[in-house]
Amino acid sequence: MSKYITTIGLEIHAELRTQTKMFCDCLNAEEMHPNVNVCPICLAHPGTLPTPNEKAIMHVLRVGAALGGELASITKFDRKNYFYPDIPKGYQISQYDQPLVKNAVLECYVQGEKKSFDIERVHLEEDTGRLLHSDPSTSSGQATTRVDYNRAGVPLMELVTKPVLHTPEEAEAFASNLQLILRYLGVSYANMDKGQMRVEVNISICKEGEEKLGTKVEIKNLNSFRSVGDSIRYEVLRHEELLKKGKKIVQETRGWDENKRITFSQRKKESAHDYRYFPEPDIAPLVVGDHVLGEAVLKEISTKEIMTSLPELPVPRLERLKKEYGLDFKDAEVLVQQKEVAEFFEKSVSEAGELEHGVDKKKIAKLAHNFLISDLYGFLEGDTVEWGALKITPENFGHLVVLFARGEISSRVAKDVLREMFETGAECHAIIEEKGLKQVSDEGALETIAREVIAEFSDAASDYKKGKEVSLQFLVGQFMRKTKGAANPELAKEILKKNL
Ligand SMILES: [Zn+2]
Incomplete structure (x- = not known):
């Protein structure tokens, strides 16, 4: 029987910790009510202009530096075009061919063994709004969807690994170590259950010895490390079953059902050209490094400053x-x-x-x-x-x-x-x-207490002398009570025995 090799790549999004959103002055904060942290810029009113958040850029550069990545000397934003109600512009400001960070490495322990995993890129983009779907069984029988734009425009870091992971344990370890690093750097709270960190898994399997990777499936909606591991375990079995029956694997995006603990088909995957990426015309390219180009909108960012700001990881x-x-x-x-x-x-x-x-x-x-x-x-x-x-x-x-x-x-x-x-x-x-809890180890003081205990509980004392071992335990207990537990019980026992 042939053996299968699993190949996994991860795409991890993390909401960054900043005062304000990525391109406007709205607060980047958790809210009880929908649509309160919004303005014409993040609601994409015509004629508004985005201004990049420098703190968010520094956060991503620090992540890149911590992971030993190449920090871009010139970087820019691009528009990723698609239509969906959670993105009122009709496009998302993201980064395409000049990300802030390339070729980084994350080192971590997987089941006690140190491993390193190559990272393709780390870039910066804006988050989308949140769609709230009502349950038709509880709300007047009709399914409705509402949109909350509080999250629209929140700075979002995206990290993409190379397809270098091979086991569910590696994927879990990678994600949990990245979470720790983001927290150590103070760039994100990275709570998966709050959606502040979101993991997507790209997975394929092929026969051992085959050059070409198998058909890739993407898994979304993973809100815990356990779900990351379990969804991979499930997919590996599903792929193997299909291949053994001579069936084809469909390239698609699958969701994770948290209760049933299975994946399910969501939609066929769009390829990159569907997004018609092009440079964001409203934001000039940015310069990172120790020299300034005339066109940079941000002040010079020093890579030295970034390196010295890193804590021990x-x-x-x-x-x-x-x-x-x-x-x-x-x-x-x-x-x-x-x-x-x-x-x-x-x-x-x-x-x-x-x-x-x-x-x-x-x-x-x-x-x-x-x-x-x-x-x-x-x-x-x-x-x-x-x-x-x-x-x-x-x-x-x-x-x-x-x-x-x-x-x-x-x-x-x-x-x-x-x-x-x-x-x-x-x-x-x-x-x-x-x-008065100090341990009494002064022999004289202990002798006095022992004599007091023996006098007070003379019946137990004579029982012990007649050979009733359990009475000694009782006397030790009384001794400890008198000293409020501050005596060494072994020592108390010795001294009692000596005085009996
Ligand atoms: Zn805004």
Whole structure:
């Protein structure tokens, strides 16, 4: 039986974070009501002129620089002509043959293995309006469609990979890593469920050893990474079934049914020439680089400035965290999922190091990681608090880790104090002082408590002496209650035994 090879290319759109839209002064913001962020320019009234948003251009250039792409020295906008109610102009301002970025590469880990994927281009365009289809079964029996132009003209980045991906896992990893990079750069919120990042999959299969790629199918409406992977898995099986039966694959656009988890035929694919691209006559070409041409409408954009503005990106950070703090891959990976979390972790470990000279940094890091991921994350999720609203400072968190590392507080107390720090933002030493939670490790003090417990619960004490092991557990429990959990239970047991 012959084996099939899957070839995948991705087209990813991301709405950019800017104050205003791409070509007008309307706000680029989420709205409760339709058609409130609109003006004659984004509604395409005749005679209006577009002015490019410089911030959006910088965003795309920064993405290009972060992905090691070639930044255009001269770039321009083009009109992509088509008729649809969501685009009132009858064309979309996009970029055709001179995109802002060409030939970039995204490096990421796929199931623990580092891979790199070639990117064809990254360009800038405007988003379209949103069509709201009513459900005829709930609205007076008649299907209607309304249009909301709030989104029309929002700056939109489009990234197109080369057809270099081969598995659903690679596609998921590519998309989730790109999302992280966009967030690290602060250029997009990139929430897939809000449509701020949208992934389209181009997929074909061919027999192993065949030169020519199979017929390409495009899948749209994917609003999660899981849907990206699952739709690919579904399509691969569908294509294989068709080919085995000697049938042809139709070149088309297919949608993804989120509930049934299957793809379905939407429409035959238009080819590029149907759009009749031509240069946008209302916007002069732009110059990027360290020289200015007379015609540029934007001020000179320095590529050096772009390069120096880049933060440390997720993959290099992951690798550094592994090496510097001795974390394993999974532990480092969970930290880099949010830039702020990784920063919090590093600041707290650094603060702990300040307090505790000569302490094993990797040991402190491991403890900090455990409290952060097992406990703090649990509180955040339980109370549905966003990381940004966290009341604990990394310095204070670092102090708590040191107290635990020194054995001054027990693990139980550390968790309770952390909970209180999470709720109130109070300083850990203050909480411990106020509640008398310091771990009692002074032998003399523990002896006194042990004698008190034995005197108070003399029945249990004599039961133990008669051989009832469970009574000792009871006495340890009473001992811990007296010290409000601040004693080491093992030590308490030893001292009780000694005094019995
Ligand atoms: Zn507008």
